[in-house]
Amino acid sequence: MEKELLYPITNDYRFDQSLDGMWDFKFDSRANGLVEGWQNGLPNSIKMPVPASFNDFFTDKDSREYTGDFWYSKRFFVPSMLENRTIAIRFGAATHRVVVYVNGIEIRQHEGGFLPFQADVTNAIRFGEENVVSLKLNNELSRETLPAGDTITLKNGKKMVKPFFDFYNYSGLNRSVHLVALPTQRITDFTAVTKLENGKAYVDYTVALLNQTDTKISVELADDTGKTVAKSEGDTGTLVVNQPVLWQVRDAHLYRMSIKLFKQDQEIDEYSDLIGLRTIEIKGHQILVNDKPVYLKGFGRHEDSIYAGRAYDRNVEKRDYELMKWMGANSFRTSHYPYDEEAYRFADREGFLIIDEVPAVGFKMAAASFLGGLDQSFFDGDWIEQLYEKHLDQIVDLIKRDKNHPSVLAWSLFNEPDTSTDSAVPYFKKIFNATANLDPEKRPRTFTLSEDDTFETSKCKQFPDFYLLNRYPGWYHKWGYEISEGEADLRQEMDQWQASDIEKPIVFSEYGADTEPGMHKLPSVMWSEEYQVELLEMFGRVFDDYDFIQGEQPWNLADFQTVEGNMRVNGNKKGLFTRDRQPKEAAFGLRQRWQNM
Ligand SMILES: CCC[C@@H]1NC[C@@H](O)[C@H](O)[C@H]1C(=O)O
Secondary structure (H helix, E strand, C coil): CCCCCCCCCCCCCCEEEECCEEEEEEECCCCCCCCCCHHHCCCCCEEEEECCCCHHHCCCHHHHCCCCEEEEEEEEEECHHHCCCEEEEEECCCECEEEEEECCEEEEEEECCCCCEEEECCCCCCCCEEEEEEEEEECCCCCCCCCCEEEEECCCCCEEEEECCCECCCCECCCCEEEEEECCCEEEEEEEEEEEECCEEEEEEEEEEECCCCEEEEEEEECCCCCEEEEEECCEEEEEEECCCCCECCECCEEEEEEEEEECCEEEEEEEEEEECCCEEEECCEEEECCEECCEEEEECCCCECCCECCCCHHHHHHHHHHHHHHCCCEEECCCCCCCHHHHHHHHHHCCEEEEECCCECCCHHHHHHHCCCCCCHHHCCCHHHHHHHHHHHHHHHHHHHCCCCCEEEEEEEECCCCCCCCHHHHHHHHHHHCCCCCCCCCCEEEEECCCCCCCCCCCCCCCCCEEEECCECCCECCHHHHHHHHHHHHHHHHHHHHCCCCCCEEEEECCCCECCCCCCCCCCCECHHHHHHHHHHHHHHHCCCCCEEEECCECCECECECCCCCCCCCECCCCECCCCCECHHHHHHHHHHHCC
8 A cells, every 4th residue: 555646746845856767677587686776776687668567579489478587777867966865766557566676675575566566766776876776577467466366387387477467467567667755754645535516516625744834735726727716725625616617528627626725834844736627427327417317338458569569659648549539439448457647647637537447357157268268256266365355455555646637437346246146245344335435535446247147147246336247148148149139138137137125326337349340241150341341330229229238338439359269360359449449340339339329
């Protein structure tokens, strides 16, 4: 659980320098880098881009599939003028775990490959000189890690991951690295929660400090013209905005919240960030934004692109937003892990709603179906206690990092966990109880129900504030000419939800068909573009017949890289767009449906 996750900025008190670029890189297959002194720098290393996954740069299989310890290292200068400040290195993510060394001294460790963390290096660096940061990463999976899987050792001695999910185990420094200099007495966090009443916005805020002695706080809110519209003082308070311009879905308006810290009337720190004035509520079968019902049109996505793997690439993000806007979308789920912080800033600006998901994926032994399936309940495993600690830790940090984004609609605490056995219930009860008050705004919490976890079979329907359904009739069962049976089964389940006393919205968070771009067949067959069109049309017909269905997010926005398997053709091809972001036939049909909604 990180203490400080504020996004790095530069101003008169704070300094932020990127350490992105080419780093030294070296595999440590015998895990003896530490003994050989790699914490002081890497001998006989190669150069590796940061941010990037290392996997797809290589031409040999052993390097691409490498599993185990591997090191990054970089020399960096710290100017003397930064003395008397806290010096830290902030990592956007390191996948999946890391030990941080500076000038040979171990600074800290971090577990969890999709959230930021900060290493305070003040006592290890030398001012006015070159310093060296060395990182020992590890990308193995286990049943007590997020995401879940196994790691095996082959007869040839090579390690290999066996994920309980299908996205590729891209590894490395997948997000930006920053060198930051901070005031020793400083702002470490803030919250801003909006209420709307009688045409005014009331922003209840809190400010957290490191070392509060003799300090005072002032807070201002400025509109997008820079005009101050509200002021307050103190570490908690309410900013009152007359005639607020609200943050609306696909019509975003942002305000800049500026916090100033004074000591004996002298300003010693300032932090500002953009917020949106809006409210979110689940009411009966509806999702309300600013008291108005919203129907979610969007996608499950992946951070995935050619060459850099899972690395955050703002060029890809920009193209994905242009595609989603072209489609008439208004939302997406960060399947199956927290995305880079910039992706949420895109959504804040574009007025997109985000279902923000932790990497609690693979919590289902049958999902290891690429490995022939493992027949037992995941929640009966002896790994559950360890897993719970890491799971809660990552939910805490996810909410701490993303709580002030107007785009965040809800928190997804699992993807397709096995909720078909009683042993799931105590685990879910602990997670949902422990996370009930983490979000100051108390946004809805949910998880995706896999297609084996139906209205009849799931034992955990009592927990979510609304439902995310992953359903694959027409693909994983009742496929091809049998699709009419698949539709009938789906309608039967929807009738059960409708007949129940459950008064919560349902969003379809996954449905789709693998589709080979350019494959055409009349009449359609599976894998053809025509089949994907017909399957999505089938789902559209069902959605239109049940008013408690309040959202549709087909799987996936784009094709993406997966593990190898006899059910994958160089990746998952359920994208509405190809991996290089060009449309398949189904994109045009779905666009027309959404334009007319
Ligand atoms: C029946 C499970 C479907 C599965 N759901 C999780 C996604 O991460 C996968 O990509 C998707 C698929 O297999 O296409």
